[in-house]
Amino acid sequence: DIQMTQSPSTLSASVGDRVTITCRASRRIPNYLAWYQQKPGKAPKLLIYEASTLETGVPSRFIGGGSGTEFTLTIDTLEPDDVATYHCQHYHSYPWSFGQGTKVEIK
Amino acid sequence: EMQLLQSGPEVRKPGDSLKISCKGSGFTFSDHWIGWVRQMPGKGLEWIGIVFPAGPLAKYSPSFQGHVTVSADESLSTAYLEWNSLKASDSGTYYCAREAVPRTASPMDVWGQGTTVTVSS
Numbered sequence: 001d002i003q004m005t006q007s008p009s010t011l012s013a014s015v016g017d018r019v020t021i022t023c024r025a026s027r028r029i030p031n032y033l034a035w036y037q038q039k040p041g042k043a044p045k046l047l048i049y050e051a052s053t054l055e056t057g058v059p060s061r062f063i064g065g066g067s068g069t070e071f072t073l074t075i076d077t078l079e080p081d082d083v084a085t086y087h088c089q090h091y092h093s094y095p096w097s098f099g100q101g102t103k104v105e106i107k
Numbered sequence: 108e109m110q111l112l113q114s115g116p117e118v119r120k121p122g123d124s125l126k127i128s129c130k131g132s133g134f135t136f137s138d139h140w141i142g143w144v145r146q147m148p149g150k151g152l153e154w155i156g157i158v159f160p161a162g163p164l165a166k167y168s169p170s171f172q173g174h175v176t177v178s179a180d181e182s183l184s185t186a187y188l189e190w191n192s193l194k195a196s197d198s199g200t201y202y203c204a205r206e207a208v209p210r211t212a213s214p215m216d217v218w219g220q221g222t223t224v225t226v227s228s
Contacts, residue, residue, distance in 0.1 A: 001169065034214035036152075043202055043218035044144075044152065055216065087152050091212050094157070095168040096142070101151040 002026050002090055006099030014107045017078045021102045023071045023088035032092035035064055035073045037084045038101075044087060048073065080106060109133035111141075111203050111219035118225045119193050126189040127222045129203030134217075136184035137161040138209035143177055143188045146221075147199040157206070158186055193226045200224075 003026040013019045023033065031051040036044035046055045048064035051071055061076040075082055083106055088099040114128045129141065142157040156167040160179035167177070179186040186203055201222045204215035 032212075036215075038152075043221055044204075044215075045218070046207075046214055046216045049207070049214040085151075089152070089154070089214065091206075091214055094166045094212075096154045096157075097168075098144075098152040098154060 001095055002029060002092060002097060004088055004090055004097050004099040006088055006102055008102060009100060010103045010105065012105045012107050013078050015078055015080060019075045019078055019104065021073045021086055021088075021104075023066075023073070023099050025069045025071075025090055025092075028068050029090045029092035031067050032090055033064075033066070033071050034089045034091065035062075036087045036089065037082075038087060039084045047086075075104070078104075078106070109205070109217050111205060111217055113201075113203060113219040113222045116223040116225070118227070120228055121193055121195055121226055123193050123226075124189070124191050125193055125224065126187050127201060127224070129186045129188075129219050131184045131186075131205065131217075134205070135209070137181045140206040140210075140212070141179060141186040142204050142206060142215055143175075143186075144202045144204060144215075145171075145199050146202065150199075152202075155188070155201075159210075160184075160186065193224075195226050195228075198224060198226045 033051045035048040038044040052064040063074040143155040156177045158177040160181045176189045203219040205217040207213040207216035
């Protein structure tokens with residue numbers, strides 16, 4: 001089974017900062033990688049799929065990158081509305097799995 | 108509007124059985140794999156398993172296989188997650204979600220609102 005490792009677990013930054021979250025797969029998953037945003041008390045929301053394709057309606061400040069085993073989610077200019085937990089997930093082969101999540105806070 | 112509507116919160120005792128549901132609308136339910144995800148309080152997301160309503164086909168995470176059953180009733184556009192014998196460690200919020208591309212492994216683009224399960228003696 002493929003394990004996903006996310007870092008950092010918590011990230012604190014100022015409004016306007018550029019922040020990056022990393023997700024590593026235990027083996028190659030080409031670009032079968034999705035990112036989700038989850039706000040407190042809410043269901044996750046799909047942000048990015050195929051490692052770098054923005055879901056419809058997602059702001060362009062969210063940028064996905066990487067392939068193979070290492071992936072990144074960058075928020076280009078952090079806004080207050082981006083406070084949330086971000087999760088990566090592979091869908092290369094069953095069973096799917098998620099990273100541990102990264103909580104993004106505003107300083 | 109595409110949506111998944113889950114059944115309400117549940118409180119059970121250890122050893123009880125339980126079946127929670129997830130009803131789809133606004134899309135062709137039988138075309139999409141429907142997955143289940145657990146989130147324990149303050150923790151990350153855990154993928155439980157997935158069912159293809161028109162199958163029936165189901166796949167499970169080894170961490171959950173043998174303890175839960177995922178199923179679906181195509182005629183009711185409803186998916187289910189079931190336990191025969193609950194444990195306290197099953198407490199958490201359970202989400203159902205639709206895989207985006209019909210009949211194809213893909214990320215989850217439509218999510219239910221979550222069902223909170225509390226197991227306590």
